[in-house]
Amino acid sequence: xxxxxxxxxxxxxxxxxxxxxxxxxxxxxxxxxxxxxxxxxxxxxxxxxxxxxxxxxxxxxxxxxxxxxxxxxxxxxxxxxxxxxxxxxxxxxxxxxxxxxxxxxxxxxxxxxxxxxxxxxxxxxxxxxxxxxxxxxxxxxxxxxxxxxxxxxxxxxxxxxxxxxxxxxxxxxxxxxxxxxxxxxxxxxxxxxxxxxxxxxxxxxxxxxxxxxxxxxxxxxxxxxxxxxxxxxxxxxxxxxxxxxxxxxxxxxxxxxxxxxxxxxxxxxxxxxxxxxxxxxxxxxxxxxxxxxxxxxxxxxxxxxxxxxxxxxxxxxxxxxxxxxxxxxxxxxxxxxxxxxxxxxxx
Numbered sequence: 001x002x003x004x005x006x007x008x009x010x011x012x013x014x015x016x017x018x019x020x021x022x023x024x025x026x027x028x029x030x031x032x033x034x035x036x037x038x039x040x041x042x043x044x045x046x047x048x049x050x051x052x053x054x055x056x057x058x059x060x061x062x063x064x065x066x067x068x069x070x071x072x073x074x075x076x077x078x079x080x081x082x083x084x085x086x087x088x089x090x091x092x093x094x095x096x097x098x099x100x101x102x103x104x105x106x107x108x109x110x111x112x113x114x115x116x117x118x119x120x121x122x123x124x125x126x127x128x129x130x131x132x133x134x135x136x137x138x139x140x141x142x143x144x145x146x147x148x149x150x151x152x153x154x155x156x157x158x159x160x161x162x163x164x165x166x167x168x169x170x171x172x173x174x175x176x177x178x179x180x181x182x183x184x185x186x187x188x189x190x191x192x193x194x195x196x197x198x199x200x201x202x203x204x205x206x207x208x209x210x211x212x213x214x215x216x217x218x219x220x221x222x223x224x225x226x227x228x229x230x231x232x233x234x235x236x237x238x239x240x241x242x243x244x245x246x247x248x249x250x251x252x253x254x255x256x257x258x259x260x261x262x263x264x265x266x267x268x269x270x271x272x273x274x275x276x277x278x279x280x281x282x283x284x285x286x287x288x289x290x291x292x293x294x295x296x297x298x299x300x301x302x303x304x305x306x307x308x309x310x311x312x313x314x315x316x317x318x319x320x321x322x323x324x325x326x327x328x329x330x331x332x333x334x335x336x337x338x339x340x341x342x343x344x345x346x347x
């Protein structure tokens with residue numbers, strides 16, 4: 001009787017796992033087709049040599065002051081994808097923006113600046129403590145607590161949609177045109193530097209740019225397009241994503257786990273919590289993600305460390321100022337980042 005009961009209890013879990021594996025295979029097939037199509041549209045680009053690191057403005061990020069939001073905004077539609085509440089707006093100049101609310105708004109703004117500073121592509125992200133929006137519905141499906149009458153959104157990240165840029169697919173950490181390269185390994189290190197624990201493939205995007213500046217033809221830009229799960233824990237916690245942008249959690253977390261003469265193990269992303277086993281698809285996905293922070297060639301870790309060390313104390317603090325953190329928080333986060341960069345410098 002006991003064996004029968006155990007069998008009945010296990011069957012639903014096994015069925016869930018089988019369905020998850022099947023869905024993953026299907027998604028993988030779609031990704032392969034999308035990547036094949038994008039390969040025909042232009043050269044693949046992950047990293048560009050940032051020969052101006054010391055002068056890059058981390059207060060405004062890749063979009064610079066010229067693209068900073070400063071006009072009137074009109075609501076277009078709510079975006080119900082992902083875990084964070086979002087909606088799109090259009091400004092008085094016709095530029096479209098994606099507005100993200102909630103705990104990811106601040107850390108994502110900061111993360112975009114560090115990733116961009118060392119040569120990787122990111123979205124043009126800005127943080128605003130208040131964003132008046134005309135025509136916003138009286139009730140949103142998500143994030144209503146961040147809205148006050150008559151239509152002001154609080155503590156938001158704005159992502160600017162660029163002219164001539166089109167999202168054409170996603171890419172996988174384990175299967176892409178840059179596998180085993182110094183540039184991809186450097187990006188793995190940067191993800192650990194900022195504690196971006198949510199490095200699932202769905203958070204990676206390929207954008208096609210038909211007329212990129214300084215290029216002879218179209219390019220497919222590979223980037224980590226969702227950096228919101230940063231500056232907190234090294235992995236998903238019992239509070240799920242509640243630790244993002246938490247100075248206490250970030251400051252007490254590990255960075256380097258193991259350093260050998262040939263490779264380095266990083267703490268992010270860490271193993272999922274045991275209770276995640278009750279969500280089999282998520283549990284096994286996060287178990288698989290752990291390799292992203294493991295066995296990175298020491299020479300490649302040293303290489304990205306030499307780029308990061310060029311950032312000045314003022315630039316590092318500007319990245320956190322850009323996200324509206326208090327002076328004490330800015331100083332606290334900056335000291336953690338500086339300590340981590342110093343650790344890379346010695347490798």
